[in-house]
Amino acid sequence: MALESLSEHAEAQLAEIELLLSMFPSQDELEVEPVAYAELRAYVEGTADCPPDTRPELCIKIRTHTGYVGSLARCGESSRAQHTRLVAGLRSHLCESCTGEVCVLSAVDWLRDHTHEYLELDTAANGTKAIEAVETLSAETFTRLWIYSHHIYNKSKRKNILEWAKELQLTGFSMPGKPGVVCVEGLQAACEEFWARVKVLTWKRIMIRHREDVPLDLTTQSDSSLRRFDGFDETAFDPHGSRGNHMDLGQLFQFLSERGCSQIFQLYFGVEGR
Template sequence: MAQSQTEHAEAQLAEIELLLSMFPSQDELEVEQVAYAELRSYVEGTADCPPDTRPELCVKIRTHTGVDVSLSCTYPSDYPAVLPEIVVRCGELSRAQHTCLVSGLRSYLRENCTGEVCVLSAVDWLRDHTHEYLEQDDSNDDDGAKGTTETQIGETFTRLWIYSHHIYNKSKRKNILEWAKELQLTGFSMPGKPGVVCVEGLQAACEEFWARVKVLTWKRIMIRHREDVPLDSVTQNAESLRRFDGFEEAAFDPHGNRGNHMDLGQLFQFLSERGCAQIFQLYFGVEGR
């Protein structure tokens, strides 16, 4: 196991250093320096333990047709045995076009790069193929906000149940609300201690939301549970699978010295009304009542 872990770290470091040589400017490539230094120390033998922080990088790409795209990657500890977490941003893509592009990129990486470092392959793919998705017709797409039924078929509907040690900070709470609405996700956020967030929608949008949230400063945050449903028929579309009508911050009789504890009985009732009662035990280890 240790040898495999070392090999993964060596491959990660080699890829980052290759990318740094190819994109020497910070305007082209940003690397999270603390994680990079920890990774290098581990590979070079000056640190005995694998790094606690995961390497992250962002490549700024200009496609052959002059479109600006950014590719952000976070390495899991066992990358490249598994694919990295990727986030693609492009201001010229509609939501439907963006969803299709991310799906196409993920499919390409799964088919061609599993087991191998893949960031450079992803960069090349985006340079070569982004224009194809910009040319897709989404005239029936409500200005690109939700995506048509046709673009959803073959996609995956996802529901993420996120647990945080606490959610107090007003800026974080505002980000959670704004990002969920921007990405056309439904669900809720419960601030306080503990903090609970549920988002549901197309998989690419949920993963984009998680990629943004997890890099904020937290004492502890994790995906406690996830649900993935393939959208393989016209009758089984994303809208029919949603349990929530919109996205809201939900408070349940706040109490305690700082008003940061919620009435968990009311939370259980809230979840039960939306067919999600089983989630309560996953979060808190006891049956709700």
């Protein structure tokens, strides 16, 4: 493989891993082999001349109502036969849809959608309780996603963000410009659907900077009691700059503070707001 192709492939690998780390900030959900990850980062950033000998190994854990299930490494939650079928199904999916491409995100999406099917195959025979489908779990979880983009200028994307949030009954806000900020909150399934649509648009850089997940007791609690925003709107804060694409971040901090979200400012920008 040419050096330029090696570099581009390494950059694509690192970008996907960093996106996954933003989506799964807890080691209870995602484990990355640290040495190979550090070597990959060093090569991409130019502090190492040679690409790493091995690719970073990932362990993605899919959450069920009984806990976390290791999807790529067999654990006590899955039998050997279940694990074998799961890996075979994943390989078949990747052969059909990801030939020659970096496709970690596609693999994760497939695992989220199909892991429970393979874990449920043997439940009738062994008498154990069937694991609930991912969609059922999502319906009982309130989620808030804090999304960061290098910039949000495009009118079509801005329209999509507004329309999709309202279609999925999500509340929050979108701040266009550079950088771009989007917050959506509501039932987990709706938030995941919103992110699935947004992330495949063409972006210079976009990621989930932070996420909040709160299990709901549907008998005593509704998702509306946890919402910090009324409706979903595009919000601007004194646009300025030659293109009118920079916002007053002090006003953004005030906006977040009024809704009990002031801590998010430092997560986005690395400094305390004021």
